[in-house]
Amino acid sequence: MKVAKFGGSSVASAGQFRKVAHIVLSDEQRRIIVVSAPGKRFKEDIKMTDLLIQLANKVTNGDSCDDVFTAVMERYEEIAEGLELSSEIIEKIKADLKKIIDNYKNEPERLMDALKASGEDNNAKLMAFYFNHLGHEAHYVNPKEAGIFVTDEPGNAQILPESYEKLKDLKKRTGILVIPGFFGYSKTGHIVTFPRGGSDITGSIVAAGVGAEVYENFTDVDSIYCVNPSIVDNPRKLKELTYREMRELSYSGFSVFHDEALEPVYRAGIPVCVKNTNNPEAPGTWIVAERDHKEQPIAGIASDTGFCSINISKYLMNREIGFGRKVLQILEDEGISYEHTPSGIDNMSIILRAAQLEGEKEQRIIDRIQTELNVDDIHVERNLALIMVVGEGMEQTVGVAAKATMAFAKANVNIEMINQGSSEVSMMFGVKEEAVNRAVKALYEVYF
Amino acid sequence: MKVAKFGGSSVASAGQFRKVAHIVLSDEQRRIIVVSAPGKRFKEDIKMTDLLIQLANKVTNGDSCDDVFTAVMERYEEIAEGLELSSEIIEKIKADLKKIIDNYKNEPERLMDALKASGEDNNAKLMAFYFNHLGHEAHYVNPKEAGIFVTDEPGNAQILPESYEKLKDLKKRTGILVIPGFFGYSKTGHIVTFPRGGSDITGSIVAAGVGAEVYENFTDVDSIYCVNPSIVDNPRKLKELTYREMRELSYSGFSVFHDEALEPVYRAGIPVCVKNTNNPEAPGTWIVAERDHKEQPIAGIASDTGFCSINISKYLMNREIGFGRKVLQILEDEGISYEHTPSGIDNMSIILRAAQLEGEKEQRIIDRIQTELNVDDIHVERNLALIMVVGEGMEQTVGVAAKATMAFAKANVNIEMINQGSSEVSMMFGVKEEAVNRAVKALYEVYF
Incomplete structure (x- = not known):
């Protein structure tokens, strides 16, 4: 049995529905399909989900919503x-x-979640109806009926473990089962959505x-590329990569696959195949537990901007047991999550997404570290980009780091930061945002 | 006014005393001298401090100590x-x-500190007596009289800030002042020693x-070398390096200068000159606040063995606010200090001196991290060496990292870990202990 999920652009129009039906019907193992809400048909198009968010906001604000309602229905x-x-x-x-x-007009959060979820839900109904219209047995399966139970955090649902037991029953059912993506039900019966891309x-x-x-x-x-195609023209297509590689890449800028989505299949050891609805003959990219990485130690290069670093220095810092813990405690108190903490003997930096440091919060954190830890110097460096070189063959291959640093030197990119060691599949470089594309191109040149 | 400190080998014998006197008398600015206990005269010799430790242990254990007492007096x-x-x-x-x-025979810690301190103390008396014998005005100055007041932590004294005010009075005194190194007095009047090398x-x-x-x-x-001469033959001599460079180098394996000793002169902005008692004409090495580092961005390469890393992995670790803080809290509870904490998305490593992880403690830490943080995997990797490349010119120079990683690749040394970013003057590499000398030689080749 295969589970096939079709993304927004794959179910954006009647033409795309026909392609999906053709794909599903061409392999009788494709028994369960999960559909997104209709995505963009052309570059300037508005995604269904965005229309539904507008609709929810208008209802909540008491504005007239007839135009948006009509746009959705159209x-x-x-x-x-x-x-x-x-x-x-x-x-x-x-x-x-x-x-x-009508049900949720006085509960803005519930309304938002239910309307967002309706994009997927109604598209699934439409898809099942289409299969029936074509003369095939197909059933729309509501997530509650399927057994997808989640925590009650609107917009950030987490799956509850008992769901997996219930989902097994789907195997007993006949015909093609069409399940809407993106949401589950809380124990109290409310629709709750996963994080976006869910x-x-x-x-x-x-x-x-x-x-x-x-x-x-x-x-x-057609496949996952080894590097963002908007930075490098026609980059190499990946035939295969491991769950760990995919996770590191998707976390740090690869938008193909939602970062949290891998966990269930990873834990269950189920291979993933990323394919193109518009060209289903292409072999796609396989995401698997292990791959032979002798020929290609590096799987990909990801990059993301919008980081900053809080740089702290204090003479004899390394003699102070508890120093690092206290710094992290202050961040935790402020609800800040960080990426890395490179340290020297008398220095420590905290790399984090800059959006988390806003106005008052930034000043409060700086003041607290200054006062409570009595540091010699603290300052924030902005406009940093992180580049992640990812590959299973990284650890065993002498020279992977040499290639990267040589590439940076040739491209005249100064490395603000290197972090390698804990993860066996990635090496991280920090550079100024202005240099990031130059750096990624240079890395692509040396690895691929 | 110059303050001149003479180390153990500089005051190990009558011949060395003569050299010291010659050096001091050749420059009338050399008004205050600080002496160590007699060091080794030849390779197999026993240092006075070690004899005194033996003596203290014998007295404490009630063993006969006449032979050691005689050896000390000889x-x-x-x-x-x-x-x-x-x-x-x-x-x-x-x-x-x-x-x-007699005073301290029933107080083992006090006896140890007082006997250890006597090595410096009596040598200072002997030195002052010798200057008088040569017909010069010279005074032995006891640290209490000088104003060196310290915390009451035997073997690990910290200077009390009020000492600096009192020490100013030394400027008013006439003649050559000879002060024993290595110890001060607690507020309650006890002799307390600094950490060894003090x-x-x-x-x-x-x-x-x-x-x-x-x-x-x-x-x-004659000078500080840019790399350990027991690893590289006839390495380059350093004319000048900065406080920060010296601190990074001395912390990680350079034994020339005691790591904590720099702080007072660093804070006061007083230059240090490291010179050779046996060849005082040599210019020595200057340690200063700033140096022109255009020609030589790298000051030196230090290395040290005996490290290990605790490697932790947990799927979606980076989503868990407080994870890193909790790991460091466990280490703090166990009194463990760490060097670095490289991290990946789902991984974190803690690099520390392996001697801190012994039997029960290691297991307890692993169990706590496993249980309290519910990690997927935790294991300890031993026999790691850290190599520190140190230089003020590091940050601005594209290519410093490239040279290092190329050198490692050529020497076929796998890099277990790289940490660069927080300190502007150093870059750290972790390698297997067996590869450390090969790695240091390779780095020396590319930088010098």
Whole structure:
């Protein structure tokens, strides 16, 4: 049994629905499919989810929402008409949306979650209806019925472990099962959404729950590239990478795969195949537990901007047991999460996402560290970018670091920071934001 | 005014005493001298301090100590006789030693500290007596009289800030002042020693207290080398290095200068000159606040063995605010100090001196991290060496890291760990102990 998840652009129009149906029907192992809300049909298009967020905000603010409501319905209507479906399904969707607005109009957070979730939910109903229209047995399966139970944190749901037991029952059902992505139900029966991009999470949970042979993740690219194609032209396509490599890459800038989505399949040992709905013949990229990395020790290069570092120095810092712990305690008190903490004998830096340090909070943290730890100097350095070189073959290969640093030197990029050691699959470099693309290009040149 | 400190080998014999006198008398600015206990005269010789430790242990254990007592006295007698001094001073030393043993025989810690300190103390008396014998005005100055007041931690004294005020009075005194190194007095009047090698600390404190023009540190080498001469033959001599460079180098394996000793002169901005008692014409090495580092960005390479790393991994570790803080809290509870904490997305390592992890403690720490933080994997990697490349020119120079990593690759040394970023003057590499000398040689080749 295969679980196939189709992303927003794969289910954005009637034409895309036809491609999905063709893909699903061409392999009888594709028994469970998870769908996103309709995505963009062209570059300037608005995603369904964004329309629904607008709708929720208008309802909450008491503004007139007829135009947005109509825009939402038009997307479904266009798909239904393009597929020559009867209007019955459209009426159903319309009634469903009105019911949500009516039920939750005085609960802004619940309304937001329920409307956001409706994008996936109604698209799943539409997809199941389409399969039936084509003459195939297919069932829309609501996440509650499937057994996807989550914590009650609107917009940040976490799966509850008992869900996996319940999901097993899906195997007993017949026909094609169409499950909406992106949300589950709390124990009290409320719709709660996963973090954004969370249809990948639903697919991964379902694949783990039914013990799928493979979790297919259909997108709009032939494969995962070893580096961001907006930085390097026509970069190398990856045939295979490991869960660890994918996680490091997706965390630090690779948007192909949602960062948290890998956990369920990783724990269950289910391989993932990232494929293109628009070119299903392409082999795609496999994400697996192990790969032979002799020929290609490096899997990819990721980069992300928007970091800063808090640099602290204090003479004889290293003699002070508890110094580092106290600094981290102050950050924890302020709810700050950090990326790395490179340290020297008398120095310590904390690298974090700059968006977390705002106005008052920044000053309060600096003051606390200054006063409570009596440091000699503290200052914040902004506009940092982190570059992650990721690969299973990193640890054993003398010279991986040499290649990287030579590349930086040739490209005249100063390295603000290097962190290598704990993770066996990645090496991190900190550079100024202005140099990041130059640095990534230089790294691509030496590794690929 | 210059403060000159003479290390153990510089005051190990009558011949060395003559050299010291010659050096001091050749420059009338050399008004305050600080002396160590007699050091080794030849490779297999026993240092006075070690004899005195033996003596203290024997007294404490109730063993006969006549032989050690005699060996101690013979060292002083040999010096006194060689310098043709009257026996009066030897009788004084003998009486002093007996008094210490008698006073503290039931207080092992105090006895140890007082006997250890007597090595410097009696040598200072002997030195002052010798200057008088040569017809010069010279005074032995006891640390209590000088104003060196310290915390009451036997073997680990810390200077009390009020000492600096009192030390100023030394400037008013006439003649050559001879102060024993290595110890001060607690507020309750007890002798308390600095950490071992602490005569450097006394010299530095006195130089800062009197606002010396220079703190001269006389040893038995012409200069500080850029790398350990037992690893690289005839390494380059350093003319000048900064306080920060010296501190980083001395911390990580350079034994020339005691690591904590720099602080007082660093804070007071007093330059240090490391010189050779056996070749005082050599220019020595200057330790200063700033140096022109354009020509030589790297000052030196230090290395030290005996480290280990605790490697922790946990899926989605980076999402857990407080994870790093909790790990460091456990180490703090166990009194463990660490060097560095390189981290990946799902990994964290703690690099520390392996001697701190012994039997039960190691297991307890592993168990606590495992249980309290629910990690996926934790293991300890031993036999690590750290190599520190130190230089003020490091930050601005693209290519410093490239040279290092290329050198490692050529020498076929795998880099277990790189830590660069916080300190602007050093870059740290972790390698297997077996590869450390090969690595240091390779680095020397590329930088010097």
